[in-house]
Amino acid sequence: MINLxxxxxxxxxxxxxxxxxxxxxxxxxxxxxxxFRNEIGNNTPLGLQAKAYxxxxxxxxxxxxxxxLRNKVETHPEARGFIxxxxxxxxxxxxxxxxxxxxxxxxxxxxxALQVDDHEIIKRIKLRxxxxxxxxxxxxxxxxxxxxxxxxxxxPVFDFYAHLGKSHRVEGIGSVPxxxxxxxxxxxxxxxxxxxxxx
Ligand code: AMP
Numbered sequence: 001m002i003n004l005x006x007x008x009x010x011x012x013x014x015x016x017x018x019x020x021x022x023x024x025x026x027x028x029x030x031x032x033x034x035x036f037r038n039e040i041g042n043n044t045p046l047g048l049q050a051k052a053y054x055x056x057x058x059x060x061x062x063x064x065x066x067x068x069l070r071n072k073v074e075t076h077p078e079a080r081g082f083i084x085x086x087x088x089x090x091x092x093x094x095x096x097x098x099x100x101x102x103x104x105x106x107x108x109x110x111x112x113a114l115q116v117d118d119h120e121i122i123k124r125i126k127l128r129x130x131x132x133x134x135x136x137x138x139x140x141x142x143x144x145x146x147x148x149x150x151x152x153x154x155x156p157v158f159d160f161y162a163h164l165g166k167s168h169r170v171e172g173i174g175s176v177p178x179x180x181x182x183x184x185x186x187x188x189x190x191x192x193x194x195x196x197x198x199x
Contacts, residue, residue: 001106002027002081002191005088007158008114010146011125012172013179017114018085020180025187028076031085035068036060037134057136057145059089059153066096073100089154094161110190111161112183114172118147 002025006014015031022029036054039047046068053060069087076082088094101107116124122143129137136142161167168190170182 001079002109002187003084003101003106004081004187005084005108005111005161006114007111007167008172009116009118009121009150010143011121011128012114012116013124013176014085014114016176017180017183018083020176021083021183021187024184025081027081027083028079029083029085030069030072030087032060032065032069032087032089033085035072039068054136055142057142057149059149062090062092062096065089066093069093069097070100073104088157089150091156091160094157108161108166109194110187111158111167112186113158113167113169114179115169116172120173121147 004021004027006018006021008014015034018029018031021027036047036050040051040054041047046064049064050060059065065087069084073082084097088097097108125137125143128134136146158167168186170179170186172179174182
């Protein structure tokens with residue numbers, strides 16, 4: 001089993017790369033952003049709660065997010081591993097994830113952090129906003145807030161896993177296949193080193 005965290009600021013390409021990685025390695029993709037948008041689309045009470053935070057570019061509170069993530073992981077007992085995309089975004093979430101995976105007899109094997117500068121991120125998010133229908137991709141103030149929240153609340157998660165020797169930086173500028181190749185090289189090296197045998 002291999003469990004990966006795809007990490008990086010909003011608009012860094014996590015969703016795009018996660019979709020390719022799940023196919024290559026036969027993993028289950030869990031995006032907390034997608035899960036929240038799904039709840040909002042279905043008008044659930046959880047969706048209503050989440051929407052109030054998402055529309056401002058704030059983080060949904062940990063208790064709500066962790067509960068939803070746990071439920072999703074538990075519906076996949078057959079998984080060969082997970083790609084977590086957009087989670088964890090706080091230290092409390094990282095601690096909860098470690099505990100959850102430990103209960104399942106496994107762990108986070110690596111955090112892969114896509115490196116993309118602010119200028120490029122803002123350009124990409126605005127472009128995505130033209131087709132995504134996401135209100136948080138269209139409002140300049142909300143976009144900036146998401147970037148600020150990432151820097152203040154989420155970057156400590158990189159250090160959390162770095163202390164465990166699990167954080168890796170990956171250049172996130174280039175074509176989609178180029179970035180995918182970089183990620184695969186890294187994952188294959190981690191796989192070989194720890195004999196996870198994901199192939
Ligand atoms: P994303 O699709 O990952 O860009 O997430 C969109 C929005 O969903 C974020 O700006 C947050 O409001 C919310 N969200 C997604 N994942 C999390 C998380 N792990 N913790 C808190 N809020 C989250």
